Amino acid sequence: MTTATEVAARGTSTHPDIHRHSDVNRDVLAILTRPGIGWWGLFAFAAFGVAVLFTAWGALIVKGFGLTGLTSPAGWGWDITTFVFWVGIAHSGTLISAILFLFRAPWRQSVYRIAEAMTVFAVMTAGLFPLLHLGRGWLAYWLFPYPNSRFLWPNFRSPLVWDVFAVTTYFTVSATFFYLGCIPDIASAREAATGLRKKLYQVISLGWRGTDNEWHHFSKAYIYLAALATPLVLSVHSVVSWDFAMAIVPGWHATIFAPYFVAGAIFSGVAMVITLSVVMRKLFHLEAYLTPKHFDALAKLIMLTGLIVLYAYLTEFFMAWYSGEEVEKTVFWNRLFGSYWWATWTMLVCNGFVPIMLWFQRVRRSIPALFVISIFINIGMWFERFVIIVTSLTHEYEPFAWGVYRPTMVEMAILFGSFCWFGFWFLLFTRLLPPVAIAELKEVIPAPMKRKHGGAHHG
Amino acid sequence: MAEKTPGILASFEFLDSTVDAIHDLRKAGFKGLRAYTPYPEHHIEEALGHGESPVRVWTLVGGLTGTATGFAFTIFTSMDWPLVTGGKPIIAIPAYVVIAFESTILFGALSTLIGLFVLSRLPHIKPMIVYDPEFVSGRYGIFVAAEGGKLDEARRILQKHEPKLLTEDREGAHAM
Numbered sequence: 001m002t003t004a005t006e007v008a009a010r011g012t013s014t015h016p017d018i019h020r021h022s023d024v025n026r027d028v029l030a031i032l033t034r035p036g037i038g039w040w041g042l043f044a045f046a047a048f049g050v051a052v053l054f055t056a057w058g059a060l061i062v063k064g065f066g067l068t069g070l071t072s073p074a075g076w077g078w079d080i081t082t083f084v085f086w087v088g089i090a091h092s093g094t095l096i097s098a099i100l101f102l103f104r105a106p107w108r109q110s111v112y113r114i115a116e117a118m119t120v121f122a123v124m125t126a127g128l129f130p131l132l133h134l135g136r137g138w139l140a141y142w143l144f145p146y147p148n149s150r151f152l153w154p155n156f157r158s159p160l161v162w163d164v165f166a167v168t169t170y171f172t173v174s175a176t177f178f179y180l181g182c183i184p185d186i187a188s189a190r191e192a193a194t195g196l197r198k199k200l201y202q203v204i205s206l207g208w209r210g211t212d213n214e215w216h217h218f219s220k221a222y223i224y225l226a227a228l229a230t231p232l233v234l235s236v237h238s239v240v241s242w243d244f245a246m247a248i249v250p251g252w253h254a255t256i257f258a259p260y261f262v263a264g265a266i267f268s269g270v271a272m273v274i275t276l277s278v279v280m281r282k283l284f285h286l287e288a289y290l291t292p293k294h295f296d297a298l299a300k301l302i303m304l305t306g307l308i309v310l311y312a313y314l315t316e317f318f319m320a321w322y323s324g325e326e327v328e329k330t331v332f333w334n335r336l337f338g339s340y341w342w343a344t345w346t347m348l349v350c351n352g353f354v355p356i357m358l359w360f361q362r363v364r365r366s367i368p369a370l371f372v373i374s375i376f377i378n379i380g381m382w383f384e385r386f387v388i389i390v391t392s393l394t395h396e397y398e399p400f401a402w403g404v405y406r407p408t409m410v411e412m413a414i415l416f417g418s419f420c421w422f423g424f425w426f427l428l429f430t431r432l433l434p435p436v437a438i439a440e441l442k443e444v445i446p447a448p449m450k451r452k453h454g455g456a457h458h459g
Numbered sequence: 460m461a462e463k464t465p466g467i468l469a470s471f472e473f474l475d476s477t478v479d480a481i482h483d484l485r486k487a488g489f490k491g492l493r494a495y496t497p498y499p500e501h502h503i504e505e506a507l508g509h510g511e512s513p514v515r516v517w518t519l520v521g522g523l524t525g526t527a528t529g530f531a532f533t534i535f536t537s538m539d540w541p542l543v544t545g546g547k548p549i550i551a552i553p554a555y556v557v558i559a560f561e562s563t564i565l566f567g568a569l570s571t572l573i574g575l576f577v578l579s580r581l582p583h584i585k586p587m588i589v590y591d592p593e594f595v596s597g598r599y600g601i602f603v604a605a606e607g608g609k610l611d612e613a614r615r616i617l618q619k620h621e622p623k624l625l626t627e628d629r630e631g632a633h634a635m
């Protein structure tokens with residue numbers, strides 16, 4: 001029996017097929033109990049990829065950097081490209097969890113845990129690359145200011161030191177934010193679990209009981225953390241962009257870099273959220289939780305940031321031409337028609353033109369179409385960083401110092417391995433922590449009322 | 460709240476009965492009520508009359524400490540070994556803003572977390588004498604600490620609102 005008011009409520013509700021609060025516990029906690037064959041298959045593949053990653057890294061340590069294609073003039077190549085790619089992926093997680101929380105976007109509840117976990121693991125993946133690129137990764141602590149025997153401190157005027165501070169702060173804060181949001185849901189998992197799992201959840205839920213006192217401070221702390229994470233997310237990719245923009249390399253030395261990188265980061269990150277959500281929806285039967293409405297909202301974010309990215313591309317080319325600067329003009333001409341024309345055109349097609357399809361609502365609401373588009377964007381955004389780094393470094397001021405950088409199999413193995421490393425942690429997450437925010441979802445599901453008349457909703 | 464006050468825990472299915480029960484209890488003069496909810500429920504917080512959470516002070520103090528630390532650290536280490544690089548001044552404030560900004564956020568976030576733990580007394584390691592595991596799933600709860608005749612009155616008020624479950628803690632060992 002469906003009344004007219006129920007139909008109307010269905011239209012505005014974010015989760016029309018979930019009626020009771022305990023349903024959320026049942027559905028979400030079920031994910032933690034039954035790993036299907038699909039999960040095990042993906043996990044085995046990811047574990048294999050992690051082994052490939054560490055084998056390749058081991059080879060780099062034992063044999064040296066001659067195994068990579070890095071040579072003068074390209075001191076940065078595959079690894080820094082992939083570093084920037086993963087830092088960028090991380091950004092939309094904080095956007096969805098913090099910025100959309102502050103804007104009270106009602107659709108974020110279903111996806112934000114996935115996005116936040118993605119952030120933490122993407123920063124963990126990105127963090128591998130500076131270590132790997134250092135060569136002697138075990139000396140990475142030299143990057144941090146610590147009182148050493150020669151009283152030397154890092155050069156705080158260098159953007160690379162800024163980057164160390166920005167990325168480590170980002171990792172710490174996003175991991176804190178992620179864990180804090182998980183605590184009440186771990187308590188839910190605790191009550192349903194048995195044995196060793198229950199012991200683990202008892203410890204990591206910190207004995208959360210859901211008292212009014214706990215919630216009262218928790219809600220406020222969450223708002224303040226979101227308010228801190230919002231400027232942080234904008235600053236981190238700005239700082240990453242200054243690794244480039246502060247250098248007087250043609251194609252890098254531009255003031256548009258910070259907003260251009262931030263928009264690109266959110267663009268690629270939202271695409272990754274879509275990729276992951278589609279897989280999780282299928283794998284764990286979350287159709288009632290991740291509805292086409294949620295995907296539509298994510299696609300709109302891609303439309304917006306995609307337009308900013310396209311505008312930034314056009315501005316870069318325009319400014320190169322309008323500056324009248326010979327070197328700048330040559331670099332951009334070379335991007336389109338030089339040795340790396342294929343990379344530039346891949347970037348332009350994947351990031352500039354493919355997202356135009358999202359202007360149609362039918363595409364935005366079609367999950368297979370979105371999945372394919374999101375993969376295109378992921379590829380395009382990796383190529384964007386490759387184009388920025390490699391085409392500029394191999395084509396600087398002096399023609400005799402021009403060169404060509406070619407990646408080797410070891411570098412490709414590391415790229416492949418980085419995806420598997422990310423997937424490895426993400427898959428573990430889906431089995432250990434509730435991948436959909438249980439408590440927050442209940443805030444958007446109408447509360448059970450004894451009196452049927454009157455306010456059947458709450459704030 | 461004395462250490463050894465007995466108490467009674469009621470667990471409700473409906474939000475409105477829970478809110479009504481809280482109102483009735485407060486009207487009857489009961490203090491130190493403890494509510495349990497599966498999600499942050501504003502109606503219950505309002506009924507209990509919570510003020511502004513002081514967690515914001517932790518955020519502010521932590522953030523300002525971070526700003527000061529960031530500037531102090533960069534300036535003092537640069538003066539410790541004054542070496543001109545890139546033709547920039549030894550104390551290059553615009554460059555140090557980046558470090559100070561990041562440490563503002565870092566200190567502010569960590570201090571917010573510590574503030575939350577202190578204020579809501581987490582981690583909670585005392586045993587839960589009376590507790591309904593359904594509180595994290597879908598039920599709402601009220602715990603009243605009272606003695607003798609007051610305890611009977613609390614039971615009567617709670618029963619009026621038809622709880623699913625009533626549990627008593629006779630020893631007063633339940634940690635609020």
